[in-house]
Amino acid sequence: MTAALNVSNVSFSYGRARVLRDVSFSVDEGEIVTIIGPNGAGKSTLLNVIARSHRLRKGSVSVGGADTSGMRQAGVVRAGCVLVPEGRQVFSTLSVADNLQLGGYTHRREHKRLVDEVYGYFPRLFERKDQLAGTLSGGEQQMLAVGRAYMSEPTVMLLDEPSLGLSPQMTAQVMAVLGKLRRDRGLTIVLVEQNAHAALELADRGYLLNGGEFVLEGVASALRDDPMIRHIYLGGAAFSDPIAPSVDAALARELADEA
Template structure:
């Protein structure tokens, strides 16, 4: 499988505070990888370094074989890697439609097609297309943040805590759409999540980041069965129980709607 994203020996510090320590991982085309870990582990910093919101000081990052290590953030987006930041960061005083238009600045000629695809994945955004983004619910704003990122037609989408502040039902809906984007578009997704249950249910691979280093990595189902992961992040649920039935149910509904 061809690597869509390759991160090699990336380190990062805020002043003297070392946050990332020689972090390396690969994500294949069309895979979903999730990074879990405690607050302060360096998860958000890692995504920001990959997307070049933070300057890369040590190590290399490649997107679909193209070295993006020295690029500015806008060039990384053009190379096919886009970040959906924590807190959504939509333009609150602009309409839904205007937010999507700004997200598609690198693909202006494809705007009509891309916006129609966004509305297809998120019908509620179509209903709210003339509404100011700041008046949307938290879940609707998260839909808009994902849709805005999709407008750049990325090959790799990075998402930082997409379930933050959302209800379980809305979390399931957002996760279901991410699964559809991977299935329909072959989109590669890297997901940083505190909701380890939903993330590991959706992902192919998982990584446990703590102290700026990966302590565990492997197939998502292997991490779900790891005693430490189950005890700390999954509440010690028995291995025979589904990790995130709400996500499963949402995915099944999405599939049944298409048939």
């Protein structure tokens, strides 16, 4: 079976500073994989290389079996892989509706259907569709960033720190929608996060990136119980952060609504 995303021996440097060192991993269709690690570990750089926001200098990347290594960023989007960048980067002087329209430039004929689907996942965006994106709250802007990425109808969505600056409740809402996108659409998700609690609760598998290379990997439940992960990223306790039950509760509500 062809992987939804395959990254092979990717290295990247800023000048003489080597940020990624022969990184390899694959993600199956409909799988959620998280990459956690300290600041400066290379997590955001890895996503930017996959999405071709950064030039790929060594290694290869494929999406659904198609080699995207030599493509420009727009080509990678057309191949089915889209990045939700750190800091949201919405077009602040444009309305919510206009932001979504720009996100759907590769699927203009499907615009109405895709917009309706976005509003279905994020009803708050429908309520604010005529509002300038720059006047939204941080959580609403994150919803818009995810919705804008969804407008390209991706098979693989890369998310860089989606919980950054969000309250535990808003983090839980965003994570719950990502889980629902996987269940409803079979969306493959790669999630880079500092919030190891929320990320490992949502993901199927995880990788610990440090010094530009993976130093630990495994199923998410095993990583949550790993002594090193617990000590460094989970505050020395087994998944005791209040965000965790919030995510659990949000996912439970989504499943209850579908029943």
